[in-house]
Amino acid sequence: MSKRIVAEDVNAYYGSAQAIAGVSLAIEPKSVTALIGPSGCGKSTFLRTLNRLHEVIPGARVEGKVLLDSEDLYGPGIDAVAVRRTIGMVFQRPNPFPTMSIRDNVASGLRLNGIKNKQVLDEAVERSLRGANLWNEVKDRLGKPGAGLSGGQQQRLCIARAIAVEPQVLLMDEPCSALDPISTLAIEDLMTELKERFTIVIVTHNMQQAARVSDRTGFFSLEATGEPGRLIEIDTTEKIFSNPSEKRTEDYITGRFG
Amino acid sequence: MSATILEQIPGLGDDTRRLHAPVRLALLALTVLVSLLLFAVTPLQGQADFVVFVVVAFAVVQTATSFALEGRRHALDRLLSLGVHLALLAAVVPLVSVLSYTVYKGVKKLDGQFLTHNLTGLGPLDTNGGEYHAIIGTLEQVLMATAIAVPLGLLVAIYITEYGTGWLVSAVRFVIDVMTGIPSIVAGLFIFAFWVIGLHRGYSGLAAAFSLTILMLPVVVRSSEEMIKLVPAELREASYALGLPKWKTILRVVLPTASAGITTGAMLAVARVTGETAPLLLTSFITPATNTDPLSGKQAAIPTFIFSQIGLGRPVNYDRAWAAALTLIALVLVLYISARLLTRRNTLSRR
Numbered sequence: 001m002s003k004r005i006v007a008e009d010v011n012a013y014y015g016s017a018q019a020i021a022g023v024s025l026a027i028e029p030k031s032v033t034a035l036i037g038p039s040g041c042g043k044s045t046f047l048r049t050l051n052r053l054h055e056v057i058p059g060a061r062v063e064g065k066v067l068l069d070s071e072d073l074y075g076p077g078i079d080a081v082a083v084r085r086t087i088g089m090v091f092q093r094p095n096p097f098p099t100m101s102i103r104d105n106v107a108s109g110l111r112l113n114g115i116k117n118k119q120v121l122d123e124a125v126e127r128s129l130r131g132a133n134l135w136n137e138v139k140d141r142l143g144k145p146g147a148g149l150s151g152g153q154q155q156r157l158c159i160a161r162a163i164a165v166e167p168q169v170l171l172m173d174e175p176c177s178a179l180d181p182i183s184t185l186a187i188e189d190l191m192t193e194l195k196e197r198f199t200i201v202i203v204t205h206n207m208q209q210a211a212r213v214s215d216r217t218g219f220f221s222l223e224a225t226g227e228p229g230r231l232i233e234i235d236t237t238e239k240i241f242s243n244p245s246e247k248r249t250e251d252y253i254t255g256r257f258g
Numbered sequence: 259m260s261a262t263i264l265e266q267i268p269g270l271g272d273d274t275r276r277l278h279a280p281v282r283l284a285l286l287a288l289t290v291l292v293s294l295l296l297f298a299v300t301p302l303q304g305q306a307d308f309v310v311f312v313v314v315a316f317a318v319v320q321t322a323t324s325f326a327l328e329g330r331r332h333a334l335d336r337l338l339s340l341g342v343h344l345a346l347l348a349a350v351v352p353l354v355s356v357l358s359y360t361v362y363k364g365v366k367k368l369d370g371q372f373l374t375h376n377l378t379g380l381g382p383l384d385t386n387g388g389e390y391h392a393i394i395g396t397l398e399q400v401l402m403a404t405a406i407a408v409p410l411g412l413l414v415a416i417y418i419t420e421y422g423t424g425w426l427v428s429a430v431r432f433v434i435d436v437m438t439g440i441p442s443i444v445a446g447l448f449i450f451a452f453w454v455i456g457l458h459r460g461y462s463g464l465a466a467a468f469s470l471t472i473l474m475l476p477v478v479v480r481s482s483e484e485m486i487k488l489v490p491a492e493l494r495e496a497s498y499a500l501g502l503p504k505w506k507t508i509l510r511v512v513l514p515t516a517s518a519g520i521t522t523g524a525m526l527a528v529a530r531v532t533g534e535t536a537p538l539l540l541t542s543f544i545t546p547a548t549n550t551d552p553l554s555g556k557q558a559a560i561p562t563f564i565f566s567q568i569g570l571g572r573p574v575n576y577d578r579a580w581a582a583a584l585t586l587i588a589l590v591l592v593l594y595i596s597a598r599l600l601t602r603r604n605t606l607s608r609r
Contacts, residue, residue: 056498058423085501095492099514109500112510158496165500 002029002199003069003168005050010064011228012045012054019045021228023064025218027169032191032200034210034237037220038252042229043203046220047171050201051087052080068168085113088162088198092174094154096146096161103142105157109165124164131197132160133190152183159190163198170194172202176209188213207253211241219249275327277320277336285323289316313344357587364584367577373585376558377546385574389582391548392563395463396589398552399542399559400532402467403474408524410471411478412513418479419486420508437476445472446537454541461543463552466559469537474527481523485516521601529590535561560586 005027012020020042027033035043048054049062052073066073073083096105104111106125115121125142129135134156138149146157155175162170172191176184191200191213204210210217218234233246244250277285293312296302302311317340325333375388414434418427449469453459489512497507513520538559544566545556560582567579 051499053495053498056495081498081501081503083501084499089495089499091492091496091499093492095490095496097493097496097511097515099511099517108497108510109502112497112500112502112506161496161500 002197004029005169005199005201006065006067007046007050008065008067010046010049010062010066012042012049012062013060014057015059017226018228020049020220021230023220023231025231025234027199027201028216029199030195030197031215032195032202032213033234034214034217035201035203035220036205036207036210036217036252037229037232038222039205040225040229041220041222043218043220044173045229046231047089047173047201047203050169050171051089052083053089055080085109085165086167087169087171088165088167089171089173090155090158090162090175093178094151094158096149096154096157098145098147100146101143102138102146102149102157105146106160106164109161113165128160128164129157131163131194132156133186133193134160150183152179152186155179155183155187156190159187159194163194167198169199169201172200174203174205177205184209207241211237217241219244219246219252221248221252277324277328277332282320285319286316289319316340360580360584360587363577363580365581367581368584372578372581376548378548380546382570382572383574387578389558389560389563389578389585391545392558392560392582393585393589394548394550395466395542395552395557395559396532396561396586398550399463399466399470399538399557400528402464402552403470403531404524404528406467407471407474407478407527411475411524411527412482412520414475414479415482415486416508418483420504420512434476434479437472438480440472441536442469442473442534443536443540445469446540448472449537450540460554461541461556462554463542463549463557466538466542466557467552469541470531470534473531473534473537477527477530478524481526482516482520485519485523486512488519489515518598518601521597525594525597528593532590532593533561533586535565538562539565560589 006025007027008024010020010023011018023042023046035047037043045054050066050073052062054060054062062074064074068083068086072078097108100108103122103125106128107121110121110124126135126139129138134153137153138144138157146154149157155178159170159175176187179187188209191202194200195215202210202214214237216234217237217240219232219240220229221232222229232248233240233244235245239245240249241253244253290312293308293315297308297311302308317337320340321333321337324336328336371386372388373393374390375386376391377387380387414430418430422430446469449465449472453465453468454461459465493511493515494507497511498504502510539562542557542559542562544562545558547558549555549557564579564582564586567575567582
């Protein structure tokens with residue numbers, strides 16, 4: 001259920017502007033990898049290259065290789081839609097489908113991909129909601145609109161929706177930045193549980209969060225505004241936050257820069 | 259220093275120096291009285307003149323009083339508030355009076371007999387007869403026009419927002435904008451020349467529906483386009499991230515989210531063409547008989563019914579025209595309300 005990701009010399013562009021340059025790193029299965037760095041350093045862009053969501057933006061393109069186990073996601077004959085089925089994503093702002101009920105939101109990935117068996121769907125809904133620690137809060141109102149939940153519940157609903165399709169990898173783009181501390185804690189606890197089953201990559205601005213939840217941390221930065229972002233270093237979280245190899249990483253995590 | 263600041267905050271400052279509602283009512287009453295007096299003793303006259311005079315006088319009196327008591331800022335506030343409220347009144351009064359006058363004039367003739375009979379076999383002085391044939395015609399023509407224009411317009415809007423790129427989109431937008439400006443009689447004339455005469459199809463409800471389609475299409479396209487653009491990019495990305503292809507994202511996420519707005523736009527287009535008269539005169543023409551077949555033969559419609567009745571000029575004709583006008587408004591209202599009820603469950607505003 002969980003695979004290793006290796007990025008080799010990934011470059012991403014928005015039109016003619018290069019957003020990230022030469023990123024190479026490995027993401028270990030069944031672990032949480034956090035990506036930190038100042039705004040505009042390309043960590044979100046890099047995350048979106050991992051499930052080929054970057055290219056959805058008009059004019060955006062990616063160069064380089066992203067290997068899921070040994071398969072290049074950007075190789076010839078690879079369908080971006082199929083890649084996204086394998087790699088789930090949770091976004092910065094909770095974005096449940098406003099026209100769907102809680103149940104339909106969770107089931108949407110399966111149902112819209114052609115699974116119609118009600119029993120299979122119901123089981124997947126319960127399993128995913130339990131997996132997202134939301135089942136007890138919503139089990140009596142599965143038919144109500146997903147948009148009626150609180151922000152933290154909505155975000156866990158989005159996590160349930162993402163894991164319902166049983167992806168290999170779960171990408172999280174600042175999943176707690178729109179949430180209060182208690183909801184944030186709930187999601188962080190959830191991540192610790194989910195890493196038993198999925199490879200998790202999380203982008204965060206919150207260094208305490210990265211220190212709390214991740215096993216490995218990658219630090220992104222950019223030379224100057226307008227320059228592409230680069231991966232400065234990636235190592236175990238403990239090493240990055242106690243004894244980083246690079247001066248710039250130390251400056252950033254001690255608050256002297258960024 | 260602190261005292262003057264406190265005075266500027268309502269409820270905290272010097273309350274005796276504010277113009278309270280009873281004071282303002284008294285000012286208004288005084289203005290009306292003085293105006294009545296002036297209209298009685300001077301050559302000033304006329305109801306409309308009186309209303310305008312009172313409004314202007316009250317604006318002057320209130321602003322002056324406010325300026326003296328409350329200061330410049332409050333005086334300006336009162337003047338502008340009065341202006342805003344008058345503007346609201348100026349917008350609402352014509353609307354309400356059109357509606358209420360139509361109801362008042364229309365209910366006289368509007369009964370079961372009027373709704374279930376046509377105008378065949380009637381002499382010019384007969385007061386029975388009805389608009390059954392016109393209701394049938396309008397329903398069929400508008401239904402057909404909607405059935406063509408809404409799917410087509412929605413497809414064009416989807417193309418513009420989701421698929422098209424570059425000059426082709428600009429070209430399509432330009433054509434749609436130009437179509438918005440086509441006078442309705444020109445749309446009718448085009449169908450008349452192309453379909454009725456050119457292809458020898460003759461008058462028919464279908465021809466009328468075609469001309470109405472030309473008028474509906476740009477409205478549907480532009481409103482749907484705006485509504486589709488309002489759907490947040492995050493929802494599309496959420497759908498893509500679940501591994502849904504683009505067409506399914508549009509069909510199952512984007513369109514349902516925008517459905518309330520799209521329906522409203524479509525209903526506005528329907529409301530607009532339901533009252534069109536000019537193109538119908540060239541495409542379905544006028545007939546006193548019921549024609550349920552929209553594919554061939556002259557067919558009546560409510561707007562052309564009103565037009566032809568007014569042209570006859572007798573009191574009974576005016577009554578029929580008013581009753582038909584009321585039916586037309588009611589029809590549009592019923593269509594609008596039912597469409598809103600259908601899409602009420604799925605709205606963006608419930609987020």
